[in-house]
Amino acid sequence: MTDAAMPLAGPAPAKSLHQPDARTRKRNAAERRFRLYGMAAVSAGLVALVVLLTSILSQGLPAFQQTYIEAEIYLDPAILDPNGTRDPEEISKVLTFSYKPMIEDSLTSVAERLQGQGASELTPAMLAGMISGAANAQLRDYVLANPEEIGQTVEFEFLTNARIDQYMKGKVTRESAALDSKVDVAQLNAADALVEGGAMETRFNWDFITAPDASENRPEAAGLGVALLGSLYMMLIVLFLALPIGVAASIYLEEFAKKNVWTDIIEVNISNLAAVPSIVFGILGLAIFINWMHLPNSAPIVGGLVLTLMTLPTIIIATRASLKAVPPSIRDAALGVGASKMQAVFHHVLPLAAPGILTGTIIGLAQALGETAPLLLIGMVAFVRDYPDAPPGGLFEPATGLPVQVYNFTQRADPAFVERASGAIIVLLVFLVVMNLIAIILRRRFERRW
Amino acid sequence: MKATNLISLAVAGILAAGAAAAQSRDQIQVAGSSTVLPYASIVAEAFGENFDFPTPVVESGGSSAGLKKFCEGVGLNTIDIANASRKIREKEVAACAENGVTEIIEVRIGYDGIVFASQIDGPAFTEFTPDQWYKAMAAEVPVDGKMVANPAKTWADVDASLPAVEIQAFIPGTKHGTREVFEEKVLLAGCEESGALEAIQATGLDEKAAEKACMAVRTDGASVDIDGDYTETLARIDANPNGVGVFGLAFYENNTDKLKVATMGGVAPSTETIASGEYPVSRPLFFYVKKAHLAEVPGLKEFASFFVSDAVAGPNGPLANYGLVSDPELADTQAMIADEKSM
Numbered sequence: 001m002t003d004a005a006m007p008l009a010g011p012a013p014a015k016s017l018h019q020p021d022a023r024t025r026k027r028n029a030a031e032r033r034f035r036l037y038g039m040a041a042v043s044a045g046l047v048a049l050v051v052l053l054t055s056i057l058s059q060g061l062p063a064f065q066q067t068y069i070e071a072e073i074y075l076d077p078a079i080l081d082p083n084g085t086r087d088p089e090e091i092s093k094v095l096t097f098s099y100k101p102m103i104e105d106s107l108t109s110v111a112e113r114l115q116g117q118g119a120s121e122l123t124p125a126m127l128a129g130m131i132s133g134a135a136n137a138q139l140r141d142y143v144l145a146n147p148e149e150i151g152q153t154v155e156f157e158f159l160t161n162a163r164i165d166q167y168m169k170g171k172v173t174r175e176s177a178a179l180d181s182k183v184d185v186a187q188l189n190a191a192d193a194l195v196e197g198g199a200m201e202t203r204f205n206w207d208f209i210t211a212p213d214a215s216e217n218r219p220e221a222a223g224l225g226v227a228l229l230g231s232l233y234m235m236l237i238v239l240f241l242a243l244p245i246g247v248a249a250s251i252y253l254e255e256f257a258k259k260n261v262w263t264d265i266i267e268v269n270i271s272n273l274a275a276v277p278s279i280v281f282g283i284l285g286l287a288i289f290i291n292w293m294h295l296p297n298s299a300p301i302v303g304g305l306v307l308t309l310m311t312l313p314t315i316i317i318a319t320r321a322s323l324k325a326v327p328p329s330i331r332d333a334a335l336g337v338g339a340s341k342m343q344a345v346f347h348h349v350l351p352l353a354a355p356g357i358l359t360g361t362i363i364g365l366a367q368a369l370g371e372t373a374p375l376l377l378i379g380m381v382a383f384v385r386d387y388p389d390a391p392p393g394g395l396f397e398p399a400t401g402l403p404v405q406v407y408n409f410t411q412r413a414d415p416a417f418v419e420r421a422s423g424a425i426i427v428l429l430v431f432l433v434v435m436n437l438i439a440i441i442l443r444r445r446f447e448r449r450w
Numbered sequence: 451m452k453a454t455n456l457i458s459l460a461v462a463g464i465l466a467a468g469a470a471a472a473q474s475r476d477q478i479q480v481a482g483s484s485t486v487l488p489y490a491s492i493v494a495e496a497f498g499e500n501f502d503f504p505t506p507v508v509e510s511g512g513s514s515a516g517l518k519k520f521c522e523g524v525g526l527n528t529i530d531i532a533n534a535s536r537k538i539r540e541k542e543v544a545a546c547a548e549n550g551v552t553e554i555i556e557v558r559i560g561y562d563g564i565v566f567a568s569q570i571d572g573p574a575f576t577e578f579t580p581d582q583w584y585k586a587m588a589a590e591v592p593v594d595g596k597m598v599a600n601p602a603k604t605w606a607d608v609d610a611s612l613p614a615v616e617i618q619a620f621i622p623g624t625k626h627g628t629r630e631v632f633e634e635k636v637l638l639a640g641c642e643e644s645g646a647l648e649a650i651q652a653t654g655l656d657e658k659a660a661e662k663a664c665m666a667v668r669t670d671g672a673s674v675d676i677d678g679d680y681t682e683t684l685a686r687i688d689a690n691p692n693g694v695g696v697f698g699l700a701f702y703e704n705n706t707d708k709l710k711v712a713t714m715g716g717v718a719p720s721t722e723t724i725a726s727g728e729y730p731v732s733r734p735l736f737f738y739v740k741k742a743h744l745a746e747v748p749g750l751k752e753f754a755s756f757f758v759s760d761a762v763a764g765p766n767g768p769l770a771n772y773g774l775v776s777d778p779e780l781a782d783t784q785a786m787i788a789d790e791k792s793m
Binding site: 133172180214215294379383384413 | 475477479481484487488490491492494495496498499500502504505507508509510511522526527529570679680681698700701703704705706707708761768771772
């Protein structure tokens with residue numbers, strides 16, 4: 001075996017390395033193609049995201065604005081407090097129906113003022129048809145909160161009904177109104193006259209975020225208040241239950257348990273549970289928490305418990321991974337200077353694994369926040385108008401959740417609910433983005449690499 | 451260790467509060483039909499505004515699901531009212547009785563019309579008859595004494611007066627109560643009207659099997675089952691100019707700028723024609739109340755009577771405004787609730 005006798009595998013390279021031969025060109029071309037595929041995949045994803053976001057934002061942003069008619073209203077003591085006692089209990093006996101004539105009177109004065117300014121075809125009846133059905137209740141709430149103002153004339157902002165509001169936002173046109181049984185073109189002209197006269201404006205609407213849901217007759221009054229509270233309560237429950245249980249389980253499995261058939265079985269089961277469809281947890285929740293433990297229907301406590309079960313595997317898997325990532329030298333060093341196993345884990349390993357654990361928890365929470373299916377079975381997909389109390393009592397009172405509210409809005413007949421559904425999605429997305437940002441920041445700030 | 455103590459304390463506190471909460475319940479709980487849901491939520495909202503009781507919680511999920519929940523038993527962790535877009539079935543009454551729900555008050559709130567509508571700028575679907583729908587939708591039709599697969603491809607194949615466009619119907623899926631009404635009042639009626647029922651029986655089927663054949667809907671793509679709600683049907687119609695959809699009257703009335711409704715058997719659907727019974731495709735809507743809960747849940751009786759009061763369910767009330775056809779016999783229903791008369 002001498003080098004000289006060894007025949008070369010192929011012909012010697014004829015050119016220098018600076019001039020690629022056919023095979024090199026082929027390999028380079030393959031690499032360029034692969035990069036193109038990668039870029040195409042990324043841009044396809046980006047295009048999908050942009051399309052999704054633009055459609056949601058363009059449909060949903062108008063939900064944060066609402067149209068109001070401003071009018072002066074005389075709070076007639078003869079109607080509101082016939083006995084003159086100013087006793088809140090007496091006043092609350094006046095039903096919303098009785099507020100209607102007062103509102104109509106107040107609109108008459110607006111109509112007369114605008115008629116004087118040249119809007120001759122504007123009639124009080126036309127204006128009354130433009131006011132939301134929720135106006136009576138809003139006025140009643142105002143009077144109950146401020147009984148001392150009975151007998152005075154106050155400035156009040158009435159919600160307009162959904163069709164007028166949609167007209168101001170450009171969704172209802174004169175052509176569609178001509179075909180629409182719920183609005184007529186004369187009312188749209190009246191709306192224009194009101195805007196010109198300064199009595200009507202469209203502006204930011206906090207009520208969309210804070211107010212409770214409203215029935216199908218009043219899309220303009222519907223808000224996310226109860227859903228936000230319900231989601232918040234459920235997230236609190238998940239955080240306080242899933243984090244300690246998940247971390248304790250992972251520490252035991254990772255640091256203390258002997259590796260044998262049983263831990264293998266548990267490990268496989270946990271990975272399996274993470275992939276179980278969420279509706280299965282809903283069925284479990286119905287059977288255990290409601291039918292067996294007799295917890296109330298539609299309550300955040302049940303929703304929180306179900307979502308805890310759903311989130312636990314995610315947290316356990318993330319925690320175990322971050323415990324594994326802590327180098328054994330840390331444990332060895334701690335044990336070497338005489339720390340007990342528990343001290344080594346709690347004083348040295350756990351703090352180093354904390355960023356990973358928190359990231360996993362927040363991602364698990366975000367997943368739980370967007371979940372609707374398990375809530376369907378435990379009665380949280382519902383029409384709920386009363387805010388739940390503060391915890392712990394409020395955990396047992398009916399509430400909904402943000403994704404549930406999106407689902408509810410999309411099912412309703414009135415087209416004005418379309419923008420509210422998209423608006424609710426925007427609020428949900430903002431929550432998710434904030435949670436994921438926190439996860440990224442935690443990881444960036446506290447992560448250590450070895 | 452402190453953290454664990456705190457957590458166990460918190461869990462114990464929550465469970466104690468839960469035990470207390472499970473004992474008493476303030477708000478009424480309602481579940482059931484998605485058709486009745488809008489009406490129930492309108493009433494619940496007005497009830498919460500005007501009475502000292504909290505606003506009832508209204509769940510949807512379908513008539514059958516609601517009645518199943520209703521029949522789970524008596525007690526504060528079960529629902530008080532089930533909404534239904536059909537009458538309660540014998541089987542369900544028996545299931546209820548088995549679980550101790552023996553006294554049920556049946557309340558009819560009014561009627562709901564089912565309308566046939568298409569895109570407002572689409573082909574001229576303005577007049578339908580039940581037999582046209584039967585001929586367009588049937589899976590198999592009798593031809594010369596034999597059952598053959600439905601040959602109709604366009605509406606003009608069914609009836610020359612209809613537009614010559616492909617048959618594309620969006621009908622409620624089988625889980626909906628509306629489907630039952632559609633099958634019985636449109637397909638079966640059309641089958642009888644056109645004489646197809648006799649022709650099918652002539653092929654050797656008994657009456658029951660023949661009726662079943664009348665109500666079997668074709669599965670070759672001309673008819674699409676919509677398992678979601680009417681908003682999904684509307685989206686399909688929006689995307690498909692030749693499509694015809696089945697909607698509730700209330701839904702149509704909220705979307706008259708997008709949909710064009712057709713007459714059925716020469717009668718235009720409206721609250722008046724449905725109340726008078728002229729318009730053929732309508733059905734009563736119900737809710738069922740557990741009598742045993744009347745004394746336990748505060749406001750339950752008030753809610754039931756408020757629901758059917760003239761101011762709410764009458765011809766000028768908010769429910770009629772939304773699309774409910776008010777019941778001419780409302781006074782009887784009111785009296786029945788006042789007397790707590792069970793079925």
